[in-house]
Amino acid sequence: MLNSALIHQLRAIVGDRYFRDDKEALIAHSYDGTPMLQALPDGVVYPENTGQVAEIMKLLAACKVPLVSRGSGSNLCGGTVPVEGGVVMVMHRMNRILEIDQENLTAVVQPGVITAEFIEHIESFGLFYPPDPGSMRISTIGGNIAECSGGLRGLKYGTTKDYVIGLEAVLANGVIIRTGGKLMKDVAGYDLTKLLIGSEGTLAIITEATLKLVPPPKSKKTMLAMYRDLYGAARTVSRIIESRIIPATLEFMDNPTIRVVDDFAKLGLPLDMEAILLIEQDGDPETVERDIERIRQICELEQADRVEVAATREEAEKLLTARRSAFTALARLRPTTILEDATVPRSKIADMVLRINEIARKHNVTIATFGHAGDGNLHPTATTDARDHEEIERVERAFEDIFEAAIELGGTITGEHGVGLVKAPYLEWKVGTAGIELMKGIKRAFDPDNLLNPGKMFAKETRKRVVIDHG
Amino acid sequence: MLNSALIHQLRAIVGDRYFRDDKEALIAHSYDGTPMLQALPDGVVYPENTGQVAEIMKLLAACKVPLVSRGSGSNLCGGTVPVEGGVVMVMHRMNRILEIDQENLTAVVQPGVITAEFIEHIESFGLFYPPDPGSMRISTIGGNIAECSGGLRGLKYGTTKDYVIGLEAVLANGVIIRTGGKLMKDVAGYDLTKLLIGSEGTLAIITEATLKLVPPPKSKKTMLAMYRDLYGAARTVSRIIESRIIPATLEFMDNPTIRVVDDFAKLGLPLDMEAILLIEQDGDPETVERDIERIRQICELEQADRVEVAATREEAEKLLTARRSAFTALARLRPTTILEDATVPRSKIADMVLRINEIARKHNVTIATFGHAGDGNLHPTATTDARDHEEIERVERAFEDIFEAAIELGGTITGEHGVGLVKAPYLEWKVGTAGIELMKGIKRAFDPDNLLNPGKMFAKETRKRVVIDHG
Structure with a gap:
């Protein structure tokens, strides 16, 4: 509970309308965005500018009241659930594009x-901002920075951290700092910019960001390759990279995902395939043609059952729909969908998918896996029901085993979703x-x-690490 | 002075040969590599492996003896001068390439x-590691990581921090940590990898690095453009970027640099030019041809007096020699060469060069400027004589003004050389x-x-900031 003097002062800073405790x-x-987590804050504040953020923090610091800053809360790690109460600061009013510097x-x-609105805006200037998290239609740039969001274009273009070159932020004590700038190079002291990216709102409140833009690719081609053999798909991923081609997008869906997606989007996908790869290349037209042709050869060499190259943008959109609707399609199946984020070196994808399937069987849970194959960033997704505590416990044990398997394969517990509450243990x-x-x-x-x-x-x-029973 | 018990223990760890205090x-x-700085250490140790580094640090931590880790010491910020004595740890014995993972x-x-040896080695596998600092023939990868080194290819490819994805390091207390891995994405906690890059040996001793490699470009073209008008050259830089072309290399030399370089390397450069741009593009052949042709048009539009596109690799090497010999040529002029590193947004290059010239005149010192125009990373270089204390004082005041000017233009005190001792104030x-x-x-x-x-x-x-007299 916030005391009434504090509430009075908060209202004085932002105006009555922009503090709420109803x-x-x-x-x-x-x-x-994370299922099964909830905790009530004591108040919600909507600042209009950096000065207000600083004043609010000075006030909260004096009273030792916790603060959770958030954008749209589309994160999947419980990153913005106010587990210790206090004030939630919503950044939606600070939503201006202040400058495009050509x-x-x-x-x-x-x-x-x-x-997505930012991306559309800068595309209208003939520029390109690659990070495109699945949540981009609702997520904010501030949230992307807090979580270091990735997306479908990460393989070739990197993630949010590769595009943030300067920050303004407010510290817990209300002091405003500036890091980096419009500088392609800056080694003045420790790299606070990169440290704040992915720090999940635990180090400072980001109030402004300077982003690096790049020239857009001149053309793009999209293809699907379907495999009866999971290892064929995995080898295709490695072979493409080994042949010195870095595709813009190199996505994977396993059989359970294919079935659900096809049922949802009626795409006529072959349901007996073990894996589908969605591959896109962009760049100058000649390069794209050459790369796509070479990739097609690799797919065929690795016994792809079917390879479809989109001839038109409409056909490409249809192929993309398969991958883009994976989460939505899975979410229809059961009341609760838990999307995880285990990541391994890309050479270990097939091993990881097999381990996931093994673990799902062991715990008798339903897990479909899709994700960014080129990055080794998989999204094993459990469809379950939060009301069934016994099943949820099995799902949690399965994910625990999945994190352990990822680490054993030289991977990590999270590739792009963040630690937050869910992966802290x-x-x-x-x-x-x-x-x-x-x-x-x-x-x-x-x-x-x-x-x-x-x-x-x-x-x-x-959490204690347990030895996985591979038997 | 190290006490004899400590010396005995250090010798026991590395063997008699690998501890020296002669x-x-x-x-x-x-x-x-930094002029005019010197401080004697109390001992020099050459560890063979991470275990020895850890043991040495445990020992030194117990006795509170400082440690400076270094590679070849080619840095230009006094970064490896042992100003507080103690032990210098030379990493040259730990010089193995442990794995290339294709x-x-x-x-x-x-x-x-x-x-350079690493780059040559991985090029023999048909792979590419872009960071190419001027010192690459003698510098070590560990030193590059400590300073976050850049180079001529930074504009298109980024700097060392963009290629280090995992580290093993020894902390001051002797504990070994591992960060990142063979992972294109990892958001498990704060990004310690990026924090250690550019931390100049002040946070940990780097004992192993996992580096990201990329496919090499298939072709490359090199050109020189010469200008009577400094702003024409600067506008060319901005126009190239504005036209959505990111060249691999976009380097600048001012008139004093041109004169000295030509005298040194006998290239027949026109001595009445105010600026020369060295431009390289790489990539697929069609892209390179198109970009170079478009860049040529921009150079001509901006009143370049002469534009030369190298027809052969030999011709390209000759053009590159002009830029590559800048430091060596300047170093011949007078006993002491001080190379600085002020960096501004690339749109401010002409303003910065003019400010540097103004500042040099004001303090009556000789400063030639060259550097990475595409990055806004300039190397104003003073030729002077360390024995002339009065002149050195003027040089130092000039650089102080240059740092201030860089900051005023939205820039930074160092783009790729680091803070070290020289820029700490x-x-x-x-x-x-x-x-x-x-x-x-x-x-x-x-x-x-x-x-x-x-x-x-x-x-x-x-240092107190003084207001620059622009009059």
């Missing part, structure tokens, strides 16, 4: 800009106790009173 | 590998007092006793 507002900000190929934006598995201690030290340097998004990233207790 | 060894490791396009290397100008405090907090989290490369990055006193 039940509706509290409930609306008690959860995010000489330096940079944009300056506020954190509340919707990702497993962080130590990847970074070790020394890594956790360093990260806690960094957290203390930024936020000594643990006011910013408390309870995230660092778990009270690390 | 005068010759101490003097040889008392300086680096499926994942990664390499695993020890820190002492020479950059100016770091606050770029990052602010809050930025310095955060960085010191990070330093404490890693190295609470300030044992790793003490005296670097953080100055005892920040």
